[in-house]
Amino acid sequence: MRKLLIPIVLILIGVYISSVYVIEEGTRGVVLRFNKIIGLSEPGLHFKIPGMDTVKVIDAKIQTTNSSNNNKEQRFFNVQKKELIVDYFVQWKIIDFNRYYETVAGGNNVEDLLLARLNGRLRAEIGKLSNKDIINDSNADTQSRNSLMNRVKDALNGGAQEIAENASTDVHKDIEGNKTSLRAFGVEVIDVRIKQINFPAEVSGSIYARMRAEREVIARDKRFEGVKKAEETRAKATLQETEILSEAERQSRVIRGEGDAIAAKLYADAFGKDKEFFSFIRSLKAYEQSFTGSDIMVISPDSEFFQYMKLKSNN
CATH class of the missing domain: 3.30.479.30 (Band 7 domain)
Structure with a gap:
């Protein structure tokens, strides 16, 4: 009896081993019985009928x-x-x-x-x-x-x-x-x-050359547009400069005219109060304008022109 027990145990162990299979995570097992699909095994421990069933493991990952x-x-x-x-x-x-x-x-x-x-x-x-x-x-x-x-x-x-x-x-x-x-x-x-x-090597050269030509045309148009805008900007700046200078010149002339008018009024008021003083000032201006430069002027010393240059003696 003991002699039969060992073979029986070995046979049972062999049957168990041949009937157990493991499906790993990320895979699935298609169970075939006489080459006909009878089921699908998920990951884990499973059993099959030895000699009748076979399992085809298929990758289930992406x-x-x-x-x-x-x-x-x-x-x-x-x-x-x-x-x-x-x-x-x-x-x-x-x-x-x-x-x-x-x-x-x-x-x-x-x-x-x-x-x-x-x-x-x-x-x-x-x-x-x-x-x-x-x-x-x-x-x-x-x-x-x-x-x-x-x-x-x-x-x-x-x-x-x-x-x-x-x-x-x-x-x-x-x-x-x-x-x-x-x-x-x-x-x-x-x-x-x-x-x-x-692009295929045999046509890529011509295609890229055409693309470069198209980009050069676009770049040239952009540069021309930039030059045009620069000229317009410079023209506007020059016009603004001229307008500012003209306005400044106009305002300066108005201010000078107003100043001259005020000065003339002051002179007129001052001269109106003392005619002798007016005559004296006018003579000084005449002296100033006459004695500038290298011109020669011949005039009698007794002339009225020099009346304010003569010293009066005290008698």
């Missing part, structure tokens, strides 16, 4: 796929029929693990499907934009990279009605026709981001 994953440049044409090289990435996650497993089990690569559909949507959206819209990233709702990426994401996720219509169709047929939402494959797009947009 995943990132870059456009350069296939080592091939993604080229698109804008509305001006100019070729562009677009580098982008897409973040996605699995929302229906059973459907995702069916897609993968059918020999399809979900990342390839995702990139194929994404390239198709980007080609359609970029074809609506010009170089200016793409480079400047206009704020208009329909002409910006942000709105473009949102439209692409919404198109890839599709609507609930579209999913219901395609749920019962053959997965391989949907993949070939490329007519279903990515939700039909069990995945959902979280975000689409354009990292970089370049």
Whole structure:
């Protein structure tokens, strides 16, 4: 009896070990019984029937796929029929693990499907934009990279009605026709981001040269406008200067005229009181004007002109 106990215990331990499995956090387990899906295991400790059940562990975290994953440049044409090289990435996650497993089990690569559909949507959206819209990233709702990426994401996720219509169709047929939402494959797009947009090397030189020429024209117009405004400013300043000087000259002449009038009135009042004093002052002014310079004046000493220069003797 003791000899049978040890093999039985070992068999039970083996059965227990083969029937227990652990699903780690961030993953999910698709339980298969004879290759048919019978359930989904959440993170934790679970049991299965040995020999009948198998568990396929699938990553449940958000995943990132870059456009350069296939080592091939993604080229698109804008509305001006100019070729562009677009580098982008897409973040996605699995929302229906059973459907995702069916897609993968059918020999399809979900990342390839995702990139194929994404390239198709980007080609359609970029074809609506010009170089200016793409480079400047206009704020208009329909002409910006942000709105473009949102439209692409919404198109890839599709609507609930579209999913219901395609749920019962053959997965391989949907993949070939490329007519279903990515939700039909069990995945959902979280975000689409354009990292970089370049022109092909063979045309970038001519495009940048044209852009430089356009910027030079704009710069020349701006400089001309600046020179024009500078000339207008200088002209206004000169006009203001002339007006200020003219007004100052006018005011100074008015003030001088008023001063001369007051002085003349004072002189007239003073001369009116003493005629002899008026005659004396007038003679002094005559002397002052006559004796300046090097002119020669011949006049008799007894002339009345010198009457205020003669000394009167005291008798």
